[in-house]
Amino acid sequence: MRRHLFVSVVMLGALTIVLGFGYPLVVTGLAELGFGHKANGSLLYRGHTLVGSSLLGQSFVDSKGNPLPR
Numbered sequence: 001m002r003r004h005l006f007v008s009v010v011m012l013g014a015l016t017i018v019l020g021f022g023y024p025l026v027v028t029g030l031a032e033l034g035f036g037h038k039a040n041g042s043l044l045y046r047g048h049t050l051v052g053s054s055l056l057g058q059s060f061v062d063s064k065g066n067p068l069p070r
Contacts, residue, residue: 041053041055042054050067
């Protein structure tokens with residue numbers, strides 16, 4: 001009985017690490033390598049000013065084209 005409990009706890013810990021941390025890190029890494037622009041939110045800059053996002057159509061400027069204050 002104790003051996004089964006020990007093995008169960010060890011497997012729970014191992015699978016939590018592999019599936020809870022390892023898999024998301026691998027998927028995020030692959031997304032960065034293959035789709036870096038989209039994975040990072042595709043922010044658009046005009047000079048050094050953040051002006052919007054190309055994927056969401058979200059604009060960070062007012063109706064006159066001036067950047068919104070943060």
